[in-house]
Amino acid sequence: MAQRMQQGARPGGSRFAQFKLVLLGESAVGKSSLVLRFVKDQFDDYRESTIGAAFLTQTIALDENTTVKFEIWDTAGQERYKSLAPMYYRNANCAVVVYDITQASSLDKAKAWVKELQRQANENIIIALAGNKLDLVNESPDKRAIQTSDAEQYAREAGLLFFETSAKTATNVKELFTAIAKKLPMDQAGPRGIRAGQRPGVDLRPGDSSTSPTPGCNC
Amino acid sequence: MDEIAPEYDVVVLGTGLTECVLSGVMSVKGNKVLHIDRNDHYGGESASVNLEHLFRKYGNHKEGEEPWKKYGRPNDWNIDLVPKLLMSNGELTNILVSTDVTRYLEFKQIAGSYVQQGKGPKATVAKVPSTAGEALRSSLMGMFEKRRAKNFLQWVGDYKEEDPATHNGMNLGQSTMKDVYDKFGLEATTRDFVGHSMALYHDDSYINKPGQAKDCVQRIRLYVNSMARYGKSPYIYPLYGLGELPQGFARLSAIYGGTYMLNTNVDEVLYNGNKVSGIKATMKERGDEGEGMKFETKCKKIIADPSYFSSKVRVVGTLLKAICILNHPIPNTENSDSLQLIIPQSQVGRKNDIYIAMVSSAHNVCPKGYYIAIVSTIAEGDANTHLELQHGLDRLGSIQECFMGPPIPLYEPLESGVNDGIFISKSYDATSHFETTTDDVQDIYRRATGEPLVVEGLRDGQNLVADQ
Numbered sequence: 001m002a003q004r005m006q007q008g009a010r011p012g013g014s015r016f017a018q019f020k021l022v023l024l025g026e027s028a029v030g031k032s033s034l035v036l037r038f039v040k041d042q043f044d045d046y047r048e049s050t051i052g053a054a055f056l057t058q059t060i061a062l063d064e065n066t067t068v069k070f071e072i073w074d075t076a077g078q079e080r081y082k083s084l085a086p087m088y089y090r091n092a093n094c095a096v097v098v099y100d101i102t103q104a105s106s107l108d109k110a111k112a113w114v115k116e117l118q119r120q121a122n123e124n125i126i127i128a129l130a131g132n133k134l135d136l137v138n139e140s141p142d143k144r145a146i147q148t149s150d151a152e153q154y155a156r157e158a159g160l161l162f163f164e165t166s167a168k169t170a171t172n173v174k175e176l177f178t179a180i181a182k183k184l185p186m187d188q189a190g191p192r193g194i195r196a197g198q199r200p201g202v203d204l205r206p207g208d209s210s211t212s213p214t215p216g217c218n219c
Numbered sequence: 220m221d222e223i224a225p226e227y228d229v230v231v232l233g234t235g236l237t238e239c240v241l242s243g244v245m246s247v248k249g250n251k252v253l254h255i256d257r258n259d260h261y262g263g264e265s266a267s268v269n270l271e272h273l274f275r276k277y278g279n280h281k282e283g284e285e286p287w288k289k290y291g292r293p294n295d296w297n298i299d300l301v302p303k304l305l306m307s308n309g310e311l312t313n314i315l316v317s318t319d320v321t322r323y324l325e326f327k328q329i330a331g332s333y334v335q336q337g338k339g340p341k342a343t344v345a346k347v348p349s350t351a352g353e354a355l356r357s358s359l360m361g362m363f364e365k366r367r368a369k370n371f372l373q374w375v376g377d378y379k380e381e382d383p384a385t386h387n388g389m390n391l392g393q394s395t396m397k398d399v400y401d402k403f404g405l406e407a408t409t410r411d412f413v414g415h416s417m418a419l420y421h422d423d424s425y426i427n428k429p430g431q432a433k434d435c436v437q438r439i440r441l442y443v444n445s446m447a448r449y450g451k452s453p454y455i456y457p458l459y460g461l462g463e464l465p466q467g468f469a470r471l472s473a474i475y476g477g478t479y480m481l482n483t484n485v486d487e488v489l490y491n492g493n494k495v496s497g498i499k500a501t502m503k504e505r506g507d508e509g510e511g512m513k514f515e516t517k518c519k520k521i522i523a524d525p526s527y528f529s530s531k532v533r534v535v536g537t538l539l540k541a542i543c544i545l546n547h548p549i550p551n552t553e554n555s556d557s558l559q560l561i562i563p564q565s566q567v568g569r570k571n572d573i574y575i576a577m578v579s580s581a582h583n584v585c586p587k588g589y590y591i592a593i594v595s596t597i598a599e600g601d602a603n604t605h606l607e608l609q610h611g612l613d614r615l616g617s618i619q620e621c622f623m624g625p626p627i628p629l630y631e632p633l634e635s636g637v638n639d640g641i642f643i644s645k646s647y648d649a650t651s652h653f654e655t656t657t658d659d660v661q662d663i664y665r666r667a668t669g670e671p672l673v674v675e676g677l678r679d680g681q682n683l684v685a686d687q
Contacts, residue, residue: 055322076473081502083479085261085466087323090459201325201458202307202449204316 018069019184020091022121024113025098026106027080030132033167034098035072038177043168060181068181070094089120094127094180101131101164104145107154114158126183128161129154130176135166223478226517227253229667230498232485233524235263236461236653237644239468240660241522241667243318246475247677253516254472255483259505261469262300263524264647267462267584270296273542277622286620290544291586297460298542298584301647302576302593303656304329304454304559308445310657311464312455317674320467327582329454330555332446334359334416335562336408338610344551344560347416349446349453351376364406371403371413375439391433396425399432407565415563417442421572421597421649422564441654454559454652458583485527486513488641495521495640520667521641525630528643532630537598538649541608541623543615545590549577550616556581556590559651562610571597573611574651589619597649598626635666642667 023031036042039058059069073092078084097113099106110129117127131151137144148164155162161179165172228250231242239261242254260266268276271285271293280286287293305311305326315321332347336359348357354368379385389399400410414420418438425431445453457463473479482504489497497518503511525532548554555577562573577592578584585591594611598604604626612618629646636642642663648655664672 076470077476078470078473078479080478081480081483082504083481085469087459087463087466087470201327202455204307204312204321204326204455 014065015186016067017186018071019093020073021070021094021096022073022088022092023075023096023098024079024117026109029098029100029106030167031098032074034130034132034165034173035074037167037170037173060178062181066186068184070177086120092121092125093184095125096128096130098130098132100133101146102133102136102143107146107151126180128176128180131164132167134164134171135168223514223516227251229520229522230255230518231522232527233263234261234465234469235524236265236465237656237660238522238524239465240314241663242477243468243471244664244672246472246477252472252477254477255480255485255500257484259482262462262465265301265461265465267297267299267460269293270298273298273622277624279622295586297462298591299461301461302540302574302595303461303647303653304456304576304651306441306445306453306652306654307448307455308441309652309654311653314657314674317677318471320471323467323470324463325458326455327458328449329452329456329557329559331552331558332452333552333558333560334412335560335566338567347412349443359412360409364409367404368409371405375436376443378436391436392430394432395427395429396432396435397427411563411565413439415572416561419651422570456557456578456582460584493639519640522663522667523641524644525646528641531641531643532632534628535631536629538595538627538629539598539604539608540593540595540627541612541621543592543594543618544620545592545615546588546619547616548590549592549614560614567610570599573608575611575614576651595649637666
């Protein structure tokens with residue numbers, strides 16, 4: 001079982017599951033902006049390189065009974081010189097690989113990240129490809145450097161979800177994350193009564209020497 | 220490729236645990252940090268590596284053969300290079316909690332803490348008692364001795380430095396530990412397991428040092444309090460191996476703006492007079508053709524592991540280590556999935572203890588059914604050093620694979636770094652835990668900044684969204 005995947009039933013038969021999502025893609029394609037839009041519904045034109053967030057969380061209600069919580073890990077800039085640690089990929093349930101539709105080379109970089117994910121992450125990881133900065137193309141169509149059909153064909157062949165997005169205008173951002181949520185293995189969410197956010201193993205926080213009753217805990 | 224900044228406050232060389240903790244703390248405190256490693260992976264000497272990497276590192280295979288293949292996927296293995304565990308009440312735990320690096324890691328208990336008595340075929344292995352009650356049940360002592368040990372442990376538990384009434388008429392700051400043992404009338408074998416498996420001294424030099432009693436009592440208290448925290452042993456261990464620790468602190472540093480570059484060689488250290496002023500370096504991925512990316516940047520300070528400054532360090536000891544793959548738990552340890560076993564030096568006619576640290580699939584470091592045991596000690600001779608580990612290897616039962624390299628020199632910096640601005644860490648020593656590593660972290664921080672390191676309150680306060 002993936003350590004980061006927390007699932008369980010809530011009273012009333014509703015289902016809840018938590019998944020680790022990692023972001024990948026070249027610097028400055030808008031990875032953090034996509035997450036900021038999804039999590040806080042904000043956009044900042046002059047956002048500096050990623051700083052200051054361990055990870056963000058956001059919850060999606062798929063239907064009345066089904067809630068998915070994403071624990072979203074940002075690269076923290078460690079992708080810039082290809083120095084992401086294995087810890088980043090570890091137990092990731094899903095990934096968003098981002099490229100910039102106005103930068104021809106960024107799709108190639110995205111393809112390389114997909115390969116890296118297939119090498120380092122869980123075999124059954126769900127990957128979505130996001131062509132970001134759709135707003136720039138809508139403003140001036142000649143800025144487009146990557147045709148939708150090309151990216152779509154690659155995504156189909158590689159088995160990826162695919163969206164063209166704009167973090168700035170929010171186009172397809174919610175749709176992107178919802179599509180991922182729908183593809184995640186909710187059916188494995190058994191009625192085991194696990195509260196969200198609990199982890200197996202020992203809790204190191206002072207004043208709490210109790211161990212959690214999660215299966216997999218060997219204490 | 221983005222430009223490297225023209226200047227950094229601190230350049231950190233090597234991504235071992237010591238360097239990563241310092242890098243993380245420095246970044247959180249607002250320093251601009253560039254963190255470099257010549258390797259293609261994090262962790263340096265404190266990395267965890269996969270099985271193929273281990274076979275290749277030790278050259279344990281013939282050309283053309285791939286013996287790791289019979290052990291499942293190499294990547295299911297995370298084999299520590301350093302035989303250490305975390306004291307659950309120790310300083311590293313405190314730093315992990317204070318910096319919130321615990322968010323990236325999951326910890327599990329180590330299932331048992333054992334000590335050997337006797338040697339050869341007559342050797343027995345017993346759990347280390349850690350409370351007065353356990354002392355009364357321990358097989359390590361006779362009936363009368365159990366009572367004396369119980370009294371001793373009770374006294375240690377009650378000891379408060381600021382309260383002379385708890386000092387039992389002794390001044391620990393001046394006493395030797397022999398004085399204390401004598402006062403409680405403890406037998407030699409009890410002194411042995413108290414000093415070696417609770418205070419975790421790996422030789423007997425502590426016994427007759429005036430004033431050492433205070434340190435010893437604090438060590439025993441750390442052991443007992445760590446033990447009391449989760450119950451089975453004083454140790455905890457991160458899932459996927461110790462190599463997760465430097466990665467977690469590196470992420471902390473990156474989140475606070477630290478720049479990371481693996482695959483990067485330092486070509487030259489630049490000085491302005493005696494003082495460091497910058498570096499020239501080249502980043503080049505393995506297999507990449509061409510020159511790589513050359514750059515130069517200024518810095519005020521460098522923090523580095525000893526391998527980056529071989530002319531500024533000296534050898535202070537030699538560690539012997541054998542990494543063993545087993546397909547069964549260690550005999551006579553109640554099938555524990557993980558443990559520490561200490562063979563006190565006196566029991567086997569040595570000057571230094573032999574340590575065994577074992578973890579298994581319970582900690583996601585290997586496939587089910589396998590166990591990874593590291594046997595280590597400090598070298599006492601110059602020749603045939605591999606034989607010095609034999610008493611430890613004898614405890615393991617049948618061994619599938621044994622990786623034993625040449626003796627490992629332990630380094631220490633020649634100077635404090637105050638003059639040249641280059642602050643060098645110590646090698647990971649022979650102790651079974653990270654307490655000396657965090658001592659080194661605090662020492663380097665104080666030398667480099669002129670202030671003591673206070674980690675309390677260093678929590679990640681810049682979350683864009685509060686965790687629910």
